[in-house]
Amino acid sequence: MEMNSEKKIWADFRKGENYALSHIYHQHVQLLFRYGKKFSKDDELIKDTIQDLFFDLLRTRKNLGDTDNIKFYLIVSFRRKLLQNLKKQPLYVDSEVENISGTESVGFSEQELNGKEELTSREKMVQRGIRKLSQKQREILFYRFTCDFSYEQICEIMSLKYDSARKLNFRALKVLKQYLSES
Amino acid sequence: MELRYLKYSIEELADDKRFFAWILNGEKDQEWKIFIEKNPEFRIKVKRAREIVLSLRDTSNILDEREVLKMWQNIERFDHSHKRKTQTLKIRRSLYWAASFFLILCIGALSYVYFGARDSGYQFTYSDIINHNNEARLVLSNGEQIALKTNNSKILLKNDNKLVINNDSVIDLSKLEVRSGKRVQMNELVIPFGEKSVLYLSDGTKVWLNAGTRFAFPSRFTGENREVFLQGEAYFEVAKNKKQPFIVSAGQINIKVLGTHFNVSAYANDASIETILLEGSVAVRRQTSLGLRWNEVVLKPYQKASFDMQNNEVKVSYEPGADQYITWTEGWLQFSQESLQVVFAKLERYYNVDIKIPGNFNYTQLISGKLDLKKSLGEVMNALDDVAKFEYRMNGDTIYIEQN
Numbered sequence: 292m293e294m295n296s297e298k299k300i301w302a303d304f305r306k307g308e309n310y311a312l313s314h315i316y317h318q319h320v321q322l323l324f325r326y327g328k329k330f331s332k333d334d335e336l337i338k339d340t341i342q343d344l345f346f347d348l349l350r351t352r353k354n355l356g357d358t359d360n361i362k363f364y365l366i367v368s369f370r371r372k373l374l375q376n377l378k379k380q381p382l383y384v385d386s387e388v389e390n391i392s393g394t395e396s397v398g399f400s401e402q403e404l405n406g407k408e409e410l411t412s413r414e415k416m417v418q419r420g421i422r423k424l425s426q427k428q429r430e431i432l433f434y435r436f437t438c439d440f441s442y443e444q445i446c447e448i449m450s451l452k453y454d455s456a457r458k459l460n461f462r463a464l465k466v467l468k469q470y471l472s473e474s
Numbered sequence: 475m476e477l478r479y480l481k482y483s484i485e486e487l488a489d490d491k492r493f494f495a496w497i498l499n500g501e502k503d504q505e506w507k508i509f510i511e512k513n514p515e516f517r518i519k520v521k522r523a524r525e526i527v528l529s530l531r532d533t534s535n536i537l538d539e540r541e542v543l544k545m546w547q548n549i550e551r552f553d554h555s556h557k558r559k560t561q562t563l564k565i566r567r568s569l570y571w572a573a574s575f576f577l578i579l580c581i582g583a584l585s586y587v588y589f590g591a592r593d594s595g596y597q598f599t600y601s602d603i604i605n606h607n608n609e610a611r612l613v614l615s616n617g618e619q620i621a622l623k624t625n626n627s628k629i630l631l632k633n634d635n636k637l638v639i640n641n642d643s644v645i646d647l648s649k650l651e652v653r654s655g656k657r658v659q660m661n662e663l664v665i666p667f668g669e670k671s672v673l674y675l676s677d678g679t680k681v682w683l684n685a686g687t688r689f690a691f692p693s694r695f696t697g698e699n700r701e702v703f704l705q706g707e708a709y710f711e712v713a714k715n716k717k718q719p720f721i722v723s724a725g726q727i728n729i730k731v732l733g734t735h736f737n738v739s740a741y742a743n744d745a746s747i748e749t750i751l752l753e754g755s756v757a758v759r760r761q762t763s764l765g766l767r768w769n770e771v772v773l774k775p776y777q778k779a780s781f782d783m784q785n786n787e788v789k790v791s792y793e794p795g796a797d798q799y800i801t802w803t804e805g806w807l808q809f810s811q812e813s814l815q816v817v818f819a820k821l822e823r824y825y826n827v828d829i830k831i832p833g834n835f836n837y838t839q840l841i842s843g844k845l846d847l848k849k850s851l852g853e854v855m856n857a858l859d860d861v862a863k864f865e866y867r868m869n870g871d872t873i874y875i876e877q878n
Binding site: 460 | 549775
């Protein structure tokens with residue numbers, strides 16, 4: 292339906308339409324939570340950050356810019372917020388968080404990489420490969436394959452140059468391919 | 475399909491947007507399949523790339539529904555209090571909102587409980603969807619039957635009591651009205667399995683009727699309410715009129731709306747009636763056991779009310795994929811994490827076939843993707859058995875499924 296286009300929903304959200312808020316929340320809440328889980332094991336912190344994100348959107352809704360990709364807009368804002376909140380946390384931080392506060396690199400944890408309950412044996416092979424990847428490689432795969440983001444968008448999120456983003460992604464895929472063909 | 479794909483590595487293939495769209499949404503399915511058939515050496519690459527794409531795609535819902543709801547309530551509350559603060563000269567805006575309510579309602583149906591005629595207080599002229607030549611037909615209030623001849627027919631009820639079929643034949647309903655007694659006389663539209671139709675009611679409301687559906691409506695809405703009766707599935711875009719609420723009666727429940735868009739699916743052989751709302755507000759009502767008053771559930775956007783006819787219970791849950799419930803109006807079906815059982819039940823209705831599934835069939839597999847209903851059943855089944863692990867055999871109108 293034409294009225295469901297992202298641009299229209301976003302514009303309606305800015306106008307204050309109830310349905311648009313509901314749509315944006317319900318379409319993305321699971322993705323945001325899953326994404327948050329890659330950075331932190333602290334469910335409460337992730338949920339608080341999601342709520343904060345929406346509070347912010349509502350507070351500033353009239354001044355928000357245009358977008359035709361709501362998912363991208365949310366992921367970018369959520370990432371910024373989550374990293375801030377993780378930094379604010381007291382010092383019982385685990386290694387992942389330290390990593391973030393230090394170098395701005397993201398701790399994409401492996402055990403949360405795929406929440407699928409039942410994996411086929413082939414998928415398990417891929418999973419084994421994923422464990423061998425760097426955090427950045429895992430992160431880019433998430434943007435590319437779960438979020439459907441373009442390289443331009445990924446470059447913006449991860450502050451990478453186009454060529455390095457492609458290289459990062461292809462090296463990761465190559466590792467997975469090797470794990471698949473070993474069988 | 476472009477030949478350059480043959481030179482692609484597995485990585486390049488997995489990273490290709492069009493390959494992606496095929497694996498995940500079945501886009502250009504035929505072209506890909508033909509291409510692979512012509513280039514058998516390409517098949518193994520496709521297989522590997524597909525495995526990579528599918529295992530990297532992470533769509534699991536790991537956040538508990540109750541948590542989703544709790545957070546939503548917080549956000550809504552924040553929204554309301556924030557709006558109240560900023561609402562000084564905004565009365566006009568609230569009017570604007572009311573005018574643009576948009577919602578989807580879906581009433582679903584799957585076991586062998588008969589409901590409809592007796593419960594909704596309306597008796598359809600014919601007890602069965604199928605007549606001898608199984609064609610879509612209009613039954614006028616005087617009993618006259620008109621065959622619609624084409625699938626995807628378009629019927630327009632005009633203000634001057636004229637009814638137009640497919641921009642072609644015109645029927646003057648005012649001549650029929652004369653013999654109507656105290657009760658509003660209804661016209662009926664019967665859509666057999668395998669077809670659908672669009673109907674514009676006299677108030678401007680637009681109704682899409684899905685396969686295997688009966689729908690009763692007056693030539694004009696004269697009473698306190700605009701009441702129509704449904705058995706099957708329909709999508710409504712209701713013309714707004716607060717003074718004359720629009721009511722869809724479907725079996726033991728009815729849905730009261732005030733000018734909005736929604737989808738209702740209420741097949742006679744389903745165990746539960748499901749109502750899904752996309753936007754706005756709608757009351758799903760059922761009579762108390764004594765039939766003295768109505769129990770109401772008011773739905774919020776993206777909520778689903780499932781009315782279980784056996785237990786006479788209504789459960790409300792969130793349905794983030796509500797849009798998928800009306801894709802049939804555009805001629806395709808979209809599933810996300812749906813069981814094969816549900817997919818088969820829908821295909822049976824759209825293609826008017828019988829799908830036989832062995833008793834020991836394993837349903838644990840969940841299907842995601844799009845099916846183009848304009849394609850032949852064979853093509854659709856081929857697409858499905860590629861994704862799900864089964865084989866099938868077609869024998870006339872019966873399809874036998876075998877576990878692979």
